[in-house]
Amino acid sequence: xxxxxxxxxRMPPSLxxxxxxxxxxxxxxxxxxxxxxxDQPLQVAYDxxxxxxxxxCDYNRDGDSYRSPWSSKYKPELEDGVQPSPELRKLEQxxxxxxxxxxxxxxxxxxxxxxxxxxxxxxxxxxxxxxxKDGSDGGDGRRGLLQEGAWDxxxxxxxxxxxxxxxxxxxxxxxxxxxxxxxxxxxxxxxxSGSITRQMESDISLEPGHLCNMGRLIEEMESKLRNGLDQxxxxxxxxxxxxxxxxxxxMSASSHVGQTLQRMIVNDLAHSR
Amino acid sequence: MEDRISEEDxxxxxxxxxxxxxxxxxxxxxxxxxxxxxAKDVREVLMDERLYDQAAKEAFxxxxxxxxxxxxxxxxxxxVLLTEFGQLDRSRYLDPRTASVAVVDHVKQVxxxxxxxxxxxxxxxxxxxxRFSVDAALMxxxxxxxxxxxxxxxxxxGKDVEKSGGEFELTVVICNSSYSPKNFRGGxxxxxxxVLINEELRTATxxxxxxxxxxxxxxxNVQLESSRKFNDxxxxxxxxxxxxxxHHP
Numbered sequence: 001x002x003x004x005x006x007x008x009x010r011m012p013p014s015l016x017x018x019x020x021x022x023x024x025x026x027x028x029x030x031x032x033x034x035x036x037x038x039d040q041p042l043q044v045a046y047d048x049x050x051x052x053x054x055x056x057c058d059y060n061r062d063g064d065s066y067r068s069p070w071s072s073k074y075k076p077e078l079e080d081g082v083q084p085s086p087e088l089r090k091l092e093q094x095x096x097x098x099x100x101x102x103x104x105x106x107x108x109x110x111x112x113x114x115x116x117x118x119x120x121x122x123x124x125x126x127x128x129x130x131x132x133k134d135g136s137d138g139g140d141g142r143r144g145l146l147q148e149g150a151w152d153x154x155x156x157x158x159x160x161x162x163x164x165x166x167x168x169x170x171x172x173x174x175x176x177x178x179x180x181x182x183x184x185x186x187x188x189x190x191x192x193s194g195s196i197t198r199q200m201e202s203d204i205s206l207e208p209g210h211l212c213n214m215g216r217l218i219e220e221m222e223s224k225l226r227n228g229l230d231q232x233x234x235x236x237x238x239x240x241x242x243x244x245x246x247x248x249x250x251m252s253a254s255s256h257v258g259q260t261l262q263r264m265i266v267n268d269l270a271h272s273r
Numbered sequence: 274m275e276d277r278i279s280e281e282d283x284x285x286x287x288x289x290x291x292x293x294x295x296x297x298x299x300x301x302x303x304x305x306x307x308x309x310x311x312a313k314d315v316r317e318v319l320m321d322e323r324l325y326d327q328a329a330k331e332a333f334x335x336x337x338x339x340x341x342x343x344x345x346x347x348x349x350x351x352x353v354l355l356t357e358f359g360q361l362d363r364s365r366y367l368d369p370r371t372a373s374v375a376v377v378d379h380v381k382q383v384x385x386x387x388x389x390x391x392x393x394x395x396x397x398x399x400x401x402x403x404r405f406s407v408d409a410a411l412m413x414x415x416x417x418x419x420x421x422x423x424x425x426x427x428x429x430x431g432k433d434v435e436k437s438g439g440e441f442e443l444t445v446v447i448c449n450s451s452y453s454p455k456n457f458r459g460g461x462x463x464x465x466x467x468v469l470i471n472e473e474l475r476t477a478t479x480x481x482x483x484x485x486x487x488x489x490x491x492x493x494n495v496q497l498e499s500s501r502k503f504n505d506x507x508x509x510x511x512x513x514x515x516x517x518x519x520h521h522p
Contacts, residue, residue, distance in 0.1 A: 003317035007299060010307055010314075012496050019302075022295045025287055026318055188502060194495030232489060236458065237497040240487035244449050244462040246418055 001030050008038050013193040014179065016040060039175050039195055041152045042132045044111060047071055055113040055130040057154065069096045069113045084116050088125055092116040095211055099129055102215065106222070107133050110151075124160035129153075129218055148181035148191075153225075155218050159210060168210065172200045172217050176225045178233065192233055198225060292319055296328030301336055304488045304496065305461035306452025308336060308382075333379040334363055341448035341463055343423040344384040346375055353377075353384060358427040358444050367394055369427055370408060396432035400441050403470070404428055407443055415447055422449030422462070429467070440471045457491035475509040 004023045011019040020038055024031050036058050043056045050070035054060075060067040062081040065074040069092060074081040084092060095114040103112040110133035119126050135149030153176045160169045179193035200221055204213045287295075296315045303311035316325045336342075338360065343352040346368070353359075353375040359367040366375050372395055376386040396404060408426040415424045424447045431441030445468065450461035466481040484500040 003314040007311065007314045007318065009490065009494050010304055010311055011299070011302055012304065012498070013494055014496070014498075015302060019299070022298065023318065026292060026295055188500055190497075190499040192495070192497045194489075194493055196493035196495070198492070232491075232493070233495055233497075236489040237487040237495065240451075240458050240460040240489060241462070241485055241497075243451055244419070244460050244485070244487075245422075246420070 001027070001033060004030065004034060005037060013177070013195060014191060039152075039154065039177060039197075041150060041177055041179075042130055042154070044132065045075060047073075047075075049073070053111045055111055055132055057115070057128065057130060059117060059128045059156075060113070060115045067115070069093075069115060082117075085118065088116045088118065091125075091210065092127075095127065095129070095214075098211060098215060099131075102219070103131055107131065107151075109133060119158065124158065126156065126158045127214065128157070129155040129214075146180060147183045148179065150177070150179045152177040153222065155221065157214050157217070159214070161206065166206045167203050168206050168213060170202050170204060170213060170217055172202075172214075172221055174198055174200075174218070174221045174225060176222075176229065178229055192237065194233070196225065196228055196232060198228070289324060292321070292324050293328045293331070295319075296325060297332040300328060300332035301339070303336070304459055305340065305450040305486060306459045308340075329380045333382070337377075337379050337382065340450070340461065341423075341446065342382060343448070344375070344377060344382065346371075346373070346384050346387045348387050350387070352423055353387075354423050354425045354446060354448065356425070356427075356446050356448075358429055358446065359425065361394060367427070369395075369404060369425060396428035396441075397435050399435055399437075400428050400432055403441075404443055407445065407468075411445060411447075415449075419447065419449045419462070421451070422447055424448070430469070437472045440469065440473070442467060442469045444468070458487070458489045460485070460487035470509070472509070476506055477509055478504075478506045480504055 004027060007023065008016065008019055016038075017040060020034065020040060023034055027034065044053050045056055045066055045068070046053055047068040047070050050068070052070050054068050054070065056066045060069070062074065062078055065076050065078045065081060067074050067081060067083075072083060072089060083089070092114060095116065096112070099112045099114055103110055110131060112129070112131045114127060114129050116125060116127045131151070131153040133151045135151065136146050153174065155172060155174045158171045162169070175195055175197045177195040179191075181189070181191040183189045198221065200217065202217060296319050299311055299315050300308065312329065315328065316322070319325045319328070337355050338357055341354055341356050343354045346353050350371045350373070351368075353366055353368040355366050355377065359369070361367055361374060364377055364379065366377060367373075367390055368375055372390050373387050374390045374394070375384045376388075377384050395401070404426050411424050411426060415422050424445070427444045427446070429442050429444045431439060434441045445464070445466040447464040448461070450459070452459035462483070462485050464481060464483045466479060469478040469480075471477070481503040482500060483503075485497070487497040489495045
């Protein structure tokens with residue numbers, strides 16, 4: 001199983017769906033663990049009753065059916081599919097509405113879904129907030145730059161309440177998967193894809209309410225991730241390319257030529273003392 | 274989130290050849306420098322030595338050539354680059370620089386034997402003169418720009434041309450790959466340049482492709498893939514002019 005997870009981390013992210021399918025076929029006995037531990041781009045389903053789309057993940061799945069956050073009904077239909085308790089369902093409905101607004105503000109489009117459930121140990125509750133945006137020419141892309149572009153964010157929050165002190169302990173694990181492909185004539189095909197994961201824990205007063213607390217945490221996390229992605233996707237990969245092949249016209253302290261010069265200068269200085 | 278216990282508890286077992294195909298697919302897609310870790314994982318996931326050996330036997334030759342692996346030649350004369358241009362057969366590769374043939378074990382990624390090449394595998398003395406000077410200039414360039422890259426020049430067309438006035442093609446290959454697990458990164462740069470020299474028309478046509486792959490995996494898995502093609506024709510003055518052009522794509 002660990003070998004399978006290691007493989008998932010090494011395979012090119014653009015092939016991650018195929019990698020996961022292959023592993024599921026090879027290790028069917030581990031399928032539930034594989035599905036819950038590996039991150040895949042979110043799939044979309046349509047709720048006819050509410051005329052809205054929703055996102056599919058392990059947390060709204062029961063067998064092969066998925067529950068819509070709008071109608072709370074399973075599709076394909078399931079007679080006694082798992083449902084959240086009435087209080088949790090109310091929180092879930094509010095959360096879906098609030099995050100739809102958040103999503104529209106930050107993403108100018110896209111699809112969001114929130115699912116709430118009670119964890120196995122019965123203490124507190126957990127929620128996942130999913131956001132998906134397709135930025136390609138065919139999707140919501142406004143500027144027409146990307147041939148393919150997909151942002152998938154999965155935020156899982158575990159909440160434990162301390163009623164005595166009126167404090168909530170929030171543990172947030174977030175993963176953003178980003179895939180970009182451009183193919184303009186001048187520079188040829190270029191694709192960058194992958195995911196990063198971060199965690200954050202916080203103790204917040206229960207007064208503003210769970211939705212407000214979770215919302216603020218997620219907003220903060222998404223901003224951090226967005227900046228992190230910038231640095232990692234563009235900064236780090238550029239660094240890797242530079243170590244592979246230096247641009248010869250540029251003199252920098254870390255380049256081969258630069259290092260040789262540095263050594264020479266230091267030697268000269270040492271000798272002249 | 275809950276799993277239903279259903280009749281699907283008896284899982285459908287994959288056929289052997291399907292398992293081998295999957296193992297092979299994973300090996301072929303291993304990122305630069307990570308094939309041995311991927312191989313270890315595939316071995317565990319297939320849970321059958323026999324199937325793993327089969328997958329490795331099929332995958333490694335393809336992987337090694339696609340990724341232009343370079344192997345140390347046992348007689349100490351340097352490294353041999355495994356590419357499609359130097360491939361004589363499944364386990365023998367030509368090294369034009371030393372005019373020898375290397376026999377390799379793909380799965381172990383080791384060169385087991387080196388022997389001098391047959392005359393029929395080598396270009397004529399006339400073409401070799403050009404190949405040699407391109408190679409010499411190339412090695413200096415690669416040393417400056419790539420720090421650890423490997424390169425080779427093959428004659429891929431017209432190797433029997435004996436005198437001036439004919440046409441022949443040299444293929445220049447550069448490959449640099451790096452893997453630094455403690456920095457969580459790896460990558461590979463491959464350049465393939467085909468230079469078609471027509472002495473009658475006094476032209477050299479250059480066709481090049483550069484492919485880059487970069488992988489960064491601290492707290493995640495980000496991979497970049499890009500490639501770019503170039504095309505140009507220059508008039509022959511001195512062959513080194515062509516190489517100077519190749520420096521600044």
